[in-house]
Amino acid sequence: MAYEVVIGLEVHAQLLTASKMFCGCGTAFGAAPNTQTCPVCLGMPGVLPVINRKAVEFAVRTGLALHCTIAPMNRFARKHYFYPDLPKNYQVSQYELPICEHGWLEIGQNGTSKRVRIRRAHLEEDAGKNLHAGIAGASHVDLNRAGTPLLEIVTEPDMGSPDEAVAYLKTLRDILVSQKVCDGNMEEGSFRCEPNLSLRPAGSKELGTKVELKNINSFKFVKAAMEYEIKRQTKVLDEGGKVVQETRLWDTEKGETAVMRSKEEAHDYRYFPDPDLVPLRITEEMIAEARKSLQELPEAKHKRFVSEFGLTEQTAAVLTANPVVADYFVASVTAVCTSGASKTDVSRDIANWITVDLPGLAKDFWTHIPAGEIGELSALKRKGEISGPIVKAVLEERLKTGKSVAEIIKAKGLVQVSDEGALEKIIDEVMAKNPQQVAQYKSGKEAVFGFFVGQVMKASGGKANPAKVNELLKRKLTQ
Amino acid sequence: MSLRKLTLFELKDKFTKGEVSAAEIVKAYFQRITVVESKVKAYITPAKKDALLKEADDLDYKLRGWRKIAPLMAMPIAVKDNICTEGVKTTCGSRMLENFVPSYDATVVSRLREQGYFLIGKTNLDEFAMGSSTENSAFGPTRNPWNLACIPGGSSGGSAAAVAADLCAAALGSDTGGSIRQPAACCGVVGLKPTYGRVSRYGLVAFASSLDQIGPITKDVRDAALMLQLIAGHDPLDSTSADVPVPDYQKALKFTMRGMKVGVPLEFFAEGLDPEVELAVRTAIIKMQELKAEIREISLPMTTYAVATYYLIATAEASSNLARYDGVKYGYRAAKEKGLLETYMKTRQEGFGPEVKRRIMLGTYALSAGYYDAYYGKAQSVRTLIKRDFDEAFKDVDMIVTPTMPTPAFKLGEKVQDPLQMYLSDIYTISVNLAGVPAIVLPCGFSSGKLPIGLQIIGRPFEEEKIIRAAYAYEQATDWHKKRPTL
Numbered sequence: 001m002a003y004e005v006v007i008g009l010e011v012h013a014q015l016l017t018a019s020k021m022f023c024g025c026g027t028a029f030g031a032a033p034n035t036q037t038c039p040v041c042l043g044m045p046g047v048l049p050v051i052n053r054k055a056v057e058f059a060v061r062t063g064l065a066l067h068c069t070i071a072p073m074n075r076f077a078r079k080h081y082f083y084p085d086l087p088k089n090y091q092v093s094q095y096e097l098p099i100c101e102h103g104w105l106e107i108g109q110n111g112t113s114k115r116v117r118i119r120r121a122h123l124e125e126d127a128g129k130n131l132h133a134g135i136a137g138a139s140h141v142d143l144n145r146a147g148t149p150l151l152e153i154v155t156e157p158d159m160g161s162p163d164e165a166v167a168y169l170k171t172l173r174d175i176l177v178s179q180k181v182c183d184g185n186m187e188e189g190s191f192r193c194e195p196n197l198s199l200r201p202a203g204s205k206e207l208g209t210k211v212e213l214k215n216i217n218s219f220k221f222v223k224a225a226m227e228y229e230i231k232r233q234t235k236v237l238d239e240g241g242k243v244v245q246e247t248r249l250w251d252t253e254k255g256e257t258a259v260m261r262s263k264e265e266a267h268d269y270r271y272f273p274d275p276d277l278v279p280l281r282i283t284e285e286m287i288a289e290a291r292k293s294l295q296e297l298p299e300a301k302h303k304r305f306v307s308e309f310g311l312t313e314q315t316a317a318v319l320t321a322n323p324v325v326a327d328y329f330v331a332s333v334t335a336v337c338t339s340g341a342s343k344t345d346v347s348r349d350i351a352n353w354i355t356v357d358l359p360g361l362a363k364d365f366w367t368h369i370p371a372g373e374i375g376e377l378s379a380l381k382r383k384g385e386i387s388g389p390i391v392k393a394v395l396e397e398r399l400k401t402g403k404s405v406a407e408i409i410k411a412k413g414l415v416q417v418s419d420e421g422a423l424e425k426i427i428d429e430v431m432a433k434n435p436q437q438v439a440q441y442k443s444g445k446e447a448v449f450g451f452f453v454g455q456v457m458k459a460s461g462g463k464a465n466p467a468k469v470n471e472l473l474k475r476k477l478t479q
Numbered sequence: 480m481s482l483r484k485l486t487l488f489e490l491k492d493k494f495t496k497g498e499v500s501a502a503e504i505v506k507a508y509f510q511r512i513t514v515v516e517s518k519v520k521a522y523i524t525p526a527k528k529d530a531l532l533k534e535a536d537d538l539d540y541k542l543r544g545w546r547k548i549a550p551l552m553a554m555p556i557a558v559k560d561n562i563c564t565e566g567v568k569t570t571c572g573s574r575m576l577e578n579f580v581p582s583y584d585a586t587v588v589s590r591l592r593e594q595g596y597f598l599i600g601k602t603n604l605d606e607f608a609m610g611s612s613t614e615n616s617a618f619g620p621t622r623n624p625w626n627l628a629c630i631p632g633g634s635s636g637g638s639a640a641a642v643a644a645d646l647c648a649a650a651l652g653s654d655t656g657g658s659i660r661q662p663a664a665c666c667g668v669v670g671l672k673p674t675y676g677r678v679s680r681y682g683l684v685a686f687a688s689s690l691d692q693i694g695p696i697t698k699d700v701r702d703a704a705l706m707l708q709l710i711a712g713h714d715p716l717d718s719t720s721a722d723v724p725v726p727d728y729q730k731a732l733k734f735t736m737r738g739m740k741v742g743v744p745l746e747f748f749a750e751g752l753d754p755e756v757e758l759a760v761r762t763a764i765i766k767m768q769e770l771k772a773e774i775r776e777i778s779l780p781m782t783t784y785a786v787a788t789y790y791l792i793a794t795a796e797a798s799s800n801l802a803r804y805d806g807v808k809y810g811y812r813a814a815k816e817k818g819l820l821e822t823y824m825k826t827r828q829e830g831f832g833p834e835v836k837r838r839i840m841l842g843t844y845a846l847s848a849g850y851y852d853a854y855y856g857k858a859q860s861v862r863t864l865i866k867r868d869f870d871e872a873f874k875d876v877d878m879i880v881t882p883t884m885p886t887p888a889f890k891l892g893e894k895v896q897d898p899l900q901m902y903l904s905d906i907y908t909i910s911v912n913l914a915g916v917p918a919i920v921l922p923c924g925f926s927s928g929k930l931p932i933g934l935q936i937i938g939r940p941f942e943e944e945k946i947i948r949a950a951y952a953y954e955q956a957t958d959w960h961k962k963r964p965t966l
Contacts, residue, residue, distance in 0.1 A: 039583050043803045045576065045684040046563045046585060048717050078799055080846075082823055089802035141807065270846040272855060275688035275796055277718050 001238065003199040005230050006207060007165045008157035011172060012150045013182040014126065014190035015058045020147035021125040022049030022092065027149075029188050033131070033142035041147035043087030048276050051076075055149035056099070058181040059123050060282060060290040062151060063100030065179050065297065066118050070287055074099045076123075076277045079269045084141050085128040093152075095271040098122035099282070105175065107167040108299075116168050117156040126150050145189075151181070157196070157207065162226035166219055169193055174298040178323050186217050195226055198243070199233045209243040213257060215250045225250040229257055301326060309333065310344035311351055318355045328366045328374075329354050335375025336382070346378045349388075353377075357392050362399050369398055373405045380409070384418065389462040418465040420472065423456075426464065427476050430455045441477050449473065482507040483645040484963065487554060487702040490648050494553050501535035501542075501553035501597075508555045508599055511645055515966045520621050521631075521641035523560045524568050525600040534597065550709060552595030557647035559638050560601040561608050562693065563682040564588050567598065571684050572606045572616035572634075575804045575811045575830035585682020586717065587651060587693050587710045594709055599647045602637030606832045607801065608658055608686045610634050611904045614895055615834045622891070623665060624964040625930055629888040632662030638696045639666040644966055649697045649706055653683055655690045656789055657883075657908025660920040663696055664883035664933020667922045667962065669950070670696045671703045674940045675915035676721035678707075679714030685800040687793035688719075690912040699960045700921060700951040704728035707943060723941050731948040734955055736772035739945070742876035743774060746782040747907055753886040759924030759932040760882045763953065767880070770952050777872045777879065781865045785910040786902060788865065791845050791858035792913070797835075798842030804830060837898065862913050869914040873939045878946055881907050883933035887926040907935060917943045919950045922959035931959075 020027055023040035040047045063070050077095035103118035128146035132139050153172065159165045173191055176182035184191045193216060198208035213229060216222050228250075233243050247266075248257040296304070298320055305316035305326075320326050329350060336346050353374065358365040377394065380386045386394070386409060397408045417423060430452060431438050437448045456469050482490065482504055493499045509528050516522060538553060558564060561571045563581040565588075570576045584592065605615035613621045613636025621636045623629040624644040631640040635652030639662035642650050652659040654672040663670025671694045678693045685691060695706030708729070713722040743764060748757060768774050806812030806826030813825030831839070845854035872879060884904055894901040911918045916937055923934035934953070938946035954960050 039581075042808060044581065044583070044809070045569070045571070045579065045803070046561075046581070046682045047583070048681050048719075050716060050718055080799060080802060082802070082805060084805075084807045084819065087803065087808060089805060090799055268848045270799070270843065270848070270851075272795065272799070272846055272851070275719075276685075 002202040003234055003237065004202045004204075005161060005226075006157045006198050006200065006210075007159040007162070007226065008196045008210075009155045009159070009165060009168060010194040010196070011153045011169070012126075012192040012194075013062075013153060013176050013184075015055050015149040015151055015181055016183060017052055017054045017058065017149055019052060019054075021052050021055055021123070021149035022147055025147065029190075031144055033140070034144060036144040037146070041087065042143060043089075049092060049274075051277060051280060052149060055123060056280065056282070057286070057290060057293070058149075058179075059099045059121065059151050060287060061179055061293055062153075062176065062181050063103065063121060064287070064290055064294055065175050066100065066103035066105055066121065066153070068100035068103030068118060068121060070282055071097055071099055071101065072282055073097065074280050074282070076274045076280070077271045078274050079271055081267045081269060083127070084139070085130050085143070085146065087128070087143060087146055091125060091127065092274055092277070093124035094122035099280075105168070105171055107164065107171050114164070116158045119154045119156050121151055121153040124150050124152060157198075157210075162223045162230070165195055165226060166223050169219060169222065174321075178298045178301065179295050180323060186219070189217070192217070193222055195222065197226055197229050197233075199230065199237060209245050211243065211245070212247045213250055214247060214260060221250060221252055224255060225257060228255065232257065295323065308343065309347035309351070311347060315351050315355060319351060324366055325354065328371050331371035332374035332378070335372045336378040338375075341379065341382055346382065349381065350374060350378055353391060353395065357395055361396055365399070368402075369395070373398070376405050380405075384465060385409075387462060387464065387466055389457060393462065417460055417463045418468050420468070423460075423464055423468055423472050424476070426456055426459050427452075427469075427472055430459060431476065438477070449477070452477070483511045485648070486698045487556075487649040488699075488705055491550065491554060491705075495548050501538045502532060504553050504555060505531050505535040505597065508647070512600075515624075515644055516646060518622065518627055518966060519624055519640050519644045519646065520619060521602055521637045521644065521646050522557070522600040523570055523572065523603050523616075523618050523637070526598055531597060531599070538595075549593070549595040550705070551591060554596050555599035555648050556591060556596045557600050557602050557638055557641045557650040558588060558598060559604055559635050559650070559652050561604055561653060561684040561686075562588060562651060563684065564598060564601065567601060569601065569684065570618070571608070572604045572618060573831065573835070574617045576684075577617070577811065579810050581682070583682060585693075586679035586714045588682060590710055591651075600641070602635070602641055602650060604637055604658075605634035606835050607684065607797070608634040608653055608655055608691075609797070609834050609838055611657070611661055611901055612889075612891075612894065613637060613662070614891065615832055617832055620891060623888050623930070624966055625667060626888070626928070628890055629930065630665065630891055630893075632665030632884070632888060634658040634662075635670075635696060636662045636665075639663050639668055639670065642666070642668045642696050642698060643964060645963070649695060649702050651693055651706075651710070652696045653686075653691055653693050654908075654912065655686050655692075655793060656912050657905040659694045659696060660908050660918060660933070660935060661884050661905060663920045664922075664931065664935075665888040667925075667931030667933075667959070667964070668696055668698060669700055669703045669922075669954075669960070670694065670920045670933075671707060671943070671947075672911065672918050673707060673711065673943055674721075674917040675912075676719055677723070677917065677941065677943065678710050679712075679717040679720045681714055681716040685796075687796040688800060689796060690789075690793055692912070700919070700947060700954045701729070701732055703919065704732060704947050704951075707947075711943075721941070726944050728944060728947055731944045732951045733948055734770075734952055736767055736770040736949055736952045739772045739878065739949060740876040741767055741772045741774050741949070742777035742872055742879040744777050744779045744782070744872070744879060744881060746779050747881040751885050751903070751906070752882060753926075755926045756882050756884070756886060756932050760880070760934055763923040763934045764880055766956060767949070767953060770956055772949070775876055777876060779868045779872060779879075779910070781861065781868045782910055784861050785865060785913060786906055788858045788861045788913060789905075789909045790841065790902065791854050792862060794838045794842030795845045795855045795858075796842065798839045798846065801831075801835070801839055806830070834898070865910055866914045869910075869916055869937075877939070877942075878949055879937040881935045881937065883907055883920045883935040887928065887930035887932055911935075911937055916940055917946060919943075919946045921950050921954055922962070923953075923957070924959065925962075
């Protein structure tokens, strides 16, 4: 029988706040176990939570980016279950009154677009981590992550294939990253997804029994897990069986899902409003503030980069994939444009350095070189004081020594050689060393011209002014 | 007059004037502790004598010739053992936290510390403040200084007994359903439960978060006003603490009740009220009339449902608040456990006493899927109605006067086997917590068995000033507060 698949997604996005949801502890990833903790996030007796304003702002901003209604009054609730990584044995979350509801986002696929409805997005605190490796017969608990703010974003069951689900996840991640509320890192767990999936006879209106999938930490596996689950459920149904409502864990090694718990074993979370927190009011002013802080959405930014800076679709895509890089690019271009250059004149060079040269030199280059210096470099190149090939060497030196661009150029004598006498001397030397190629050129084989340009540039240490080299070479070779 | 008999205010005055040294105060109190603590058993952890004496000597040395004195400098104050004290065990009267030493002070404690107080000891209580007799403490009961065969009330029984027996100059208690006021009544001292939100709960080990409130237990009304002054006010660490200005409570201490309208609710003088208690309270009301108060009969019809409502809400919150005691991070852990589930179960089975377990089970049930609406949800609705009762009444009157407890203190062991009877000893205090309003209790007479009887004055939210004024006027017009037990 032919089935159609219905997929809904729950995403837990870790918010990029400096401190935790209900206390002042830091949220950096990878610190030594239990060093980012305090009595509040350790669940000590008598301590009380205080809501992180920044997390609320981020949730409102995300809600606006996802076209949600922002609840003027919302409440935190306690969700109870016992587990060692949950210090209070309840998680502070939102239940009846989430902060964002009824939104949507557009996913594009093969030239068509589709709207996926967002049912709700709510704030909650993360749990810690149980550590089982290391000591035999013992488990340890690291509570550094406990209390980190999360935004749980839940869709309606609107996706009809694993590809659509992956497209949704990528679009959502791009939006969260562009809004600077989440770093979108799946491996480090700051963007976690839990698909729920059911099958129904093709054309049917009723939803089938759904299965929830957990333990998936990359886009690749999300697709694999869903595809596996479709095959598994198809087989169950084809054999006349019934799909059981349950939660299944994805096993990356085996490439399979396996039962974690059935519906009967599901927890009774005993939600009730957290009496330690007063209802959270979101005022019109807060929403207006959030609207102001709303960042350009990835698609709009991409289009703008193409039209405003004259970039190719592909370069624009690379630049806009990371908002930090995009900002860096804009700042660099702006820096050189203040000295009179037009955007389209300098953008291609700068985009090239930022997307090709710099990432090869340092992963987080933007933290090492101020955008102003990139602008400076571009200005020098425009004035003809340095040549293109030199730029990479300057950047490399800049990262290695930390000296300013101007200093490096001066110290290393990297200023472009445009002096005809000096260049002619180099050209003469090159021609003297390669009589065979000279003869070839003179006999009409003009393709060797490039060879001479390369040799001259090399001999000048990349400092020769390429335009001048061309001009002089042509003259000398035809003499 | 011996130092220990002075009120906090008097002692502070003497110390400020340089008539007595910190060392003398500390010695006097330790002498008292040596003599009567073994009979009363008010403390779980008394202060270490040598350490406190050294602290006193250092202070005296520092103050030589320079007497700039903070209000509570050298004042020996006791703190209920469910209020966290940095570096000092905070047991909550439970095996579960028998050796728990907090790394932080409760906000009220840091405020007292800033004022220079001396922590004279951590007082006994019903385990996690659940009880009305202090018999539910894992470390044995406290006894009533007026009659050692009787209970001191609960759950702040240790604090009330310590004040009554001159084992401290003043004390802090906590009140979830009457836990400051009922023991104050039993021990013949003053107990004040502030408006919910008036005093920070940060560092108070939670029993029922929406009802808990810290307050003073003192020898007289002026002391209560002084203590409240020092602990009240907004705390950024407690989201439920209110940002409402704190008035100067000493200015409220006047000798007349002129212009005050006092309500007497019918429902609080119905069946079950001991005639001796009723007589004492009614006599007090007549006294208030003499003090120019206007007395009006009022009705609080929802009172009937207060106990039932309370035991759903308080237990539900308790079941959640006490989930953290699991043997994983701190506190008691069952030995020789096999695996996680067994560790949880054995730890909680062995670490909690029977009353705590009873309430965790009641609360867990009330919050369970399928029962939430019928129990917790319904209780919340009734709570709103109870609050509305008070709102209505306060349109006509400034305060409400009632008994504190249906009977004087009962005998140890008398109600241990009958939780329902025990729960009913809070029948007059519980609705005050549900409504979140303030109330003060002070002595208004004695039973034929020579046990104190307490008068309760309930006020509008954040109008502690008014009930302090009424209580002070009444107190000064009578001699009850001057009576002390002989031990």
